Amino acid sequence: MLEQVATAFERKDYSTAARLLKQLLKESPENPWVQFYVGRLHEVSGKRQNAERIYRQLLRDTTNTKILMQARQSLQRLQDIEQEEKQRAIAKATSEPNNAELGILVLEPISNELKGKVAKKFSQIMQIDAYTARLVLPSRSWKLYRTGQVGELKYYGQQLQQAGISCFWATIAEIQKIQVFQVKHFVESGTHATVVCRNQANQIGSLTFEWSEVKAQVVGLLPIFEEVVDVDARRKLIRKTQTQDYAQFCDLHLPSRHCILRLYDGGYEFQQGIEIAPQASKNTIRINWNSLVDWLQQQLPQVQVWSDFTPFAETILDQTEMLGNIQSYIHLFRRERTNWDPAFHLYSGLVFLQLT
Template identity: 70%
Template sequence: MLEDVNAAFERKDYQTAAKLIKQLLQDAPENPLVQFYLGQLYEVSGKRLAAEKIYRQVLRLTTNTKILTQARQGLQRLDDIKQEEKQRAIAQAIAEPNNTELGILVLKPISHDLKTKAAQNFAQIMGIDPYTARLILPSRCWRVYRLGKLGELEFYGHQLQQANIPCFWVRISQIEKIQVFQVKHFSVAQPKATVICCNQENQLGSLTFDWSEVTAKVMGMLPIFEQVVDVNARHQLERKTKTQDYYQFCDLHLPQRNCILRIYDNGYNYHDGLEIISKASQNTIRINWNNLTKWLDIQLPKVKLWSDFTPFGQTVLDNTELLNQITSHIHLFRREKTPWDSAFQLYSSLVFLK
């Protein structure tokens, strides 16, 4: 009867094959070849998930080389179909207007107890092994996963979301359209706030806003690098670039105006405008900064604080292709350009756009 099943498949008489397989399942349900034919029947019927399950089961049930080869060929056919459908779907998505724009796909943190299942789903969707998938999925903060055409990112993003893997995607052009104003000092606090600031052309002006317009506060530290002389393992003197200290940054988001107010510790004029800090001229910059941020906390008690920049930055620093697309809007004196500046602009912009 097994020969009859094979003959029915060869002449594509699937109705006869189905009847014969039904009988064989009653007589010898554990026969690996019968199970293989069942998987093949599912495959030609378009029930690909069921077919894949049966083929994988056959691989565990037998050591027969011929049956193993047939099951592997079945799995390969299913994978080829899946890849073809994926490529067609991506091509269709990219063909949509504006979907050829450059964008980024960002993975959100996922709890440890959900990570095993999520890694399996992520591996299947992205075509990688589960071990690598588990290493990629973040546990603490956002992780930029891919830079590419927006249509392709949307395709993968929707699949990931359907598999309960939290993520989002944005256009690079959206990031570049956000205006960033460099705050020099506050001149008024109530009933509305007014800041003296410079725009992106370094023109000095003022901006008045209601505190309720602020939707997020983003804090981050940017390293200060210095050339130092160190002793190496051979007791020889050598010059190295080391982190000596950090600049403190605080971004206030005003999405209704599509702008960010950027404040940093060495750039704020503590002696000008509104007296926020008493005896500012006698304090260190660190004390003045701490007092300023405490004052902002009082003005914005319900505004969410985002402070995961450092771990986020560490995961994106090597992505020079992406960071080269980002204008940092950070005007620090540096002997050499550092990706940390663009990484902070990226982090703050993602918070702004999410």
């Protein structure tokens, strides 16, 4: 009867093959050839996961060299079909002009308890080994996983989300559309607040808003680099760049106005406007800044503070080409360009897009 099954498959007479296999499963359910043809029936019926499971079971449990060869060929065939379908889907996803824009795919943190469960799914979708997948999945904060055409990233992102792996994608163009105002100082605060600020064209003016419009605070430290003289192992003087200090930043997000109010410790005029830090002229910048942060917290007690910039930045600092496409709107004095500045604007921008 197995020969009849094989003939039916050759003729693509799958209804006859199914009828014969139904009888064989009653008579010889453990026969590896019966199992193989059941796998083939699943395959031609579009039930590829069931077929793959049977082929892999045969590889584990069977010693018949002919069946082993057939199972391996069948698995390769399934992989080729999946790869072809994926390439067609990606080509379709990137065919529209908007989907060809530069974008990023970001993974959200996963608890260590869940990593083992989703790592296998992640490895299958991204075609990497399970061990690497477990290492890639973040547990602390967002992690930039891939850059490229946003259509392709959306394709992978949707597959990951369907597998229960939290992620999101965005284009660099979306982030660059967000307006950024550099806050000089507050001049009024009540139900409404008014700030003196500079826009992206470096024009100074004022902006009045309601505190209820602020939907997020994003804080972060940006390193300040200086060139210093040091002594190497041979007692020779060398010049090298070291982190000497950190500039503290705080972004207030107003998604209804599609803008960010950006404050930083070296640019805020503590002696102007309303008194936030008593004796501001006598205090250190750190004391004045801490007073400003506390004051903002009093105005925005229910607003989430996003403070995971540094671990996120550590995943993207080597992405020089991508970060080079981002205008940071950070005006620290720099002897050389650093990727920390666009990394902060990217992080803040991604938070902003999650709110809209």
